[in-house]
Amino acid sequence: ECFEEYRMIYLRGKRVFAHAYGYFSGTFTDFARFDKLAERIDSPFFMADCVITERGECFLLETGDGGCCGLPPGLDCRDFYRALQHE
DSSP states (O other): OOEEEEEEEEETTEEEEEEEOTTOOOOOOOGGGGTTHHHHSOOSEEEEEEEEETTOOEEEEEEEEGGGOOOOTTOOHHHHHHHHHTO
16 A cells, blocks of 8 residues: 655644655644643654545554654755744
């Protein structure tokens, strides 16, 4: 089954970054549905991955602490650091 995967990064209770992850990307932009994670996860910095299935189903795949959080392949790390700079 084909899918799209996205990585979201949260800092101090706010999603500061969301980007296609891996080699399967698309046009998904409804990341706000996951923002309640920041209220439920007691960590100042964490990541969460979501997946969109071939049938259009969207679900949370995994979460992880900032220590294991890698940036999506092909992403210019300067874009990530610019997003953090404004927080």
